[in-house]
Amino acid sequence: MDIHQILLKYWGYNGFRPLQEDIINSALEGKDTLALLPTGGGKSICFQVPALSKEGICVVISPLIALMKDQVENLTKRGIKAVAIYSGMTSREIDITLDNCAYGDVKFLYVSPERIETEIFKERLKKMNVNLFAIDESHCISQWGYDFRPSYLNISHLRELKPDIPFLALTATATPEVVEDIQKQLKFKQANVLQKSFERKNIAYVVVHEEDKLTRLVKILNSIKGTSVVYVNNRKRTKDVAYHLYQNGISADFYHAGLTNEERNTKQNNWINNNTRVIVSTNAFGMGIDKPDVRTVVHMDLPSSLEAYFQEAGRAGRDEQKAYGILLLEENDRLNLEANITNSFPDLETIKNTYQALANYFQIPIGSALNESYFFDIADFSQQYNFKAFTVFHCLKFLEKEGYLYLSEANHNPSRIKFELNKADLYEFQVKNPKYDSFIKTILRSYAGLFENFTKINEFEIAKRLKTTKDKVVDGLHYLAKLEVISYIEQTNLPQLTYLTPRLESKSLYISKQHYHDRKEIAVKKMESVIYYAFSKHKCRSQILLSYYGEKESYRCGICDVCLERNKLELSDIEFSSVSDQLKKLLKEQPLSITDLVNSIKKVKEDKTIKVIQWLMENHKIITNDKNLLEWRK
Known part of the structure; x- marks a missing residue:
């Protein structure tokens, strides 16, 4: 079927968004491709x-x-038909x-990157007719990326099992060095x-300096209607x-990863369907x-980073x-x-102590637990x-970045069952155990496929x-599982901790001081970029933002808070740049009085020059020295 027919049949769209068709054709031509599309670009x-x-089948590597x-x-x-393999199964x-x-x-x-190195996955992959490897959130492969996952480095090993299948890597957040790193780590045959x-x-980016944030938030939401x-x-x-928003007459609800799955779904659906106007949330x-x-x-x-923002x-x-x-x-x-950046790098001794405590908590002997997963209650452990x-959270994240273990996000895993007896043996069990006949x-009658798959x-x-009661149903299911009539996995909302190496003695745990230093340096650089954005x-x-992503030749947006102030000067971009460049050159040579400075600017009306000087002074690019002369701020 033609790609346009597929788009219309399954998604109901008559045409692709910009660049989508080029990316699709690149993949169909068998080329390794890195696709960079902003959030909401239809990756x-x-x-x-x-x-x-x-x-054939498409294997999608996804981190969440x-x-x-x-x-x-x-x-x-x-x-x-689509399936996924993830923690909790x-x-x-x-x-x-x-x-x-x-x-x-x-x-x-769909599979997490941690799973692709397991023997069972490798053996089954050999038998699959794979037509494409898609690597979502591919910035996770780079140590320069804002969410580095060491397990992403193993993705290139798939080439050994399926050397002729193209890689299509996708991301919405990649700086130029991350773009280069993704292609290198995935061993692209050629850059693409x-x-x-x-x-x-259409987005106006605005920074508002405000001590009373709650009052300002109410004012913002009252002046800008909509979700x-x-x-x-x-x-x-x-x-x-x-x-606070609710008390001020604004329809609002809260959301975070600690809620039950039912609560999260309800809150999310109310917001999507416009029953709730504002959702207040963590980054979950x-x-x-x-x-x-x-x-x-x-x-x-x-x-913590401009990527996240x-x-x-x-x-x-x-x-x-x-x-x-x-x-x-x-x-x-x-x-x-x-302070958050500092606290997110616990000292090496604390990281080792946390690793040892985990082994005690889960009762894991040395040398065992490779690829084993454990439901993890961080509050109880702490x-x-x-x-x-x-x-604890940041110790685990550091152990994750060193490749020792992986902590999944908090996630709802619903209850699943599978009948282990065939239909004839099950009928015989029901005859011998009439008490459970109606239950079975x-x-x-309620579910299909119970003999073939976990349902x-x-x-x-x-x-x-x-x-009857839910507790009695749970007791009945546990009883049938004990008799090996069924396999029963009870629901949970806890995250899972997976060991990616056999459990070590804590003294054998190697954490590179260079890695620790490098990661902290990367985090500090990202923080400095955020501070520059916020306080500029x-x-x-x-x-x-565009410069951070390598787009150096962009134009002023004209609608952010900085541009709106600039617009009040009633100068074109060309005029403003011309005057500003001249001012900068003159003041870097020597300090000048405002009169001498204005007289030194050529081919621009005096009132326009004064407006530019005032604007640059208000924004601390031009400062006054102790002799009351103007200087360009270093």
């Missing part, structure tokens, strides 16, 4: 369409369970899923980058800010959500209508961000070993049909 279609146009589940659900709704479930990919009609297999400008002409996302940096504040909100009519994204705290602010205005990315700023925010949860029949179930729904008053906000 998933770039690998889903070419995969559907060819025989929530994203995998979301995409599998969306493809399934469109009648496309048993080895039996993984085995069955991979068999279906090798011998069935599955079109998309297809990039859409990161410019979002909004408000980002804060901790879970407690999501609730506090949402309640937004991945995979494509709501086009978001008018404002407000950050109440400084983000750009991605989150970019959730505004996907309908191409005017939207705002607003950062509320007070002087203490700089100190808080610096309390038991007298650690701060914040410190109700389950069989999601809802204990509460089963209880309603049997007119003389350069267009959009130009700062």
Whole structure:
């Protein structure tokens, strides 16, 4: 089927967005391709369409369970067979899923990068008719990227098993050095980058210096109508800010990763369907959500990187209508961000002690636990070993970056069952155990495929049909599992900790001081870029962001807070640049009085020169020295 027919049949679109078709054709020509599209640019279609146009299965490497589940659900709704392998699945479930990919009609297999190095995956992959490898969020492969995952470095090993299958890497956040690094680490046969400008002409980026952020937030939301996302940096504040908005007559709710799956789904759906106007969230909100009519994204705290800020602010205005990315700023925010960066690098001894405590907590002997996963309650662990949860989290993240283990995001894993007896043996069991006959029949009537695959179930729904309690259903399922009639995996919302190497003695744990130093240096550089963006008053906000992504020749946006101040000067960009360049050259040679400075500027009216000087002084580019002469600030 032609790619345009596929787009129309499954997505209902008559045409591709800019660059999508070029990316798709590059993949279909068998070329390794790096696709850079800004948030909301339609990255998933770039690998889903070419995969559907060819025989075989597309293997998608993705870092987030929530994203995998979301995409599998969306493809399934469109009648496309897709499956995912992620933390929380048993080895039996993984085995069955991979068999279906090798011998069935599955079109998309989503898998985390940690899974591709396991023997079971490698062996089954050999039997699969793979037509494309898609690497989503590919910036994770680079140590210069803002979310480095060491397991991404193993992706290039797939070439040894399927040397003729092209790689299509996709990301919305990559600086020039990350772009180069992605292609190098994935061993592209030749450089091939297809990039859409990161410019979002409809978004006005605004920084507001404000001590009373809550009052200003209410004013902003009252003056700019429409849906909004408000980002804060901790879970407690999501609730506090949402309640403040509610008290001020604004429909608002809060969201974070600590909520149950049902709570998150309800809050998310209410916001998507416009029953809730404002969602106040940690950075857990937004991945995979494509709501086009978001008018404002407000950050109440400084983000840790411009990549994170750009991605989150970019959730505004996907309908191409005017939207705002607003950062509320007070002087203490700089100190808080610096403290967060410092605290996110615990000392090496603390990291080793945390690793040892984990082994005690899970009762793991030395040399075991390779590729084994454990549900992990960070609050319980921290309390038991007298650690701060914040410190534990960052120790685990550092151990993750060193390749020792992997901590998944908090994630809802629903209950699943599979009948282990065949139909004849099950009938015999029901005859011998009449007490469980009705129970088993109700389950069989409620769900399909129970003899072939692990199937999601809802204990509460089963209880309603049997007119009993959920607890009694859970007890019955555990009893049937004990008798090996079924396999039963009970639901959980906890994240999972997976050991990527056999458990070591803590004294044998090697953490490179150079790696530690390098990662801290990268984090500090990213922080400095955020501080420059936030506290700069003389350069267009959009130009700062675009320059960070390597787009050095961009024009002023004309709509950010800095540009609006510049617009009041009533000078064209050419006039302003001409005067500013002359002023800079003169004042770098020697300090001058304002009269001498104005008289030195050629071919520009005096009143315009004075306006530029005033603007540069207000924005601290020109300063007055102790002799009352003007200097260019170093």
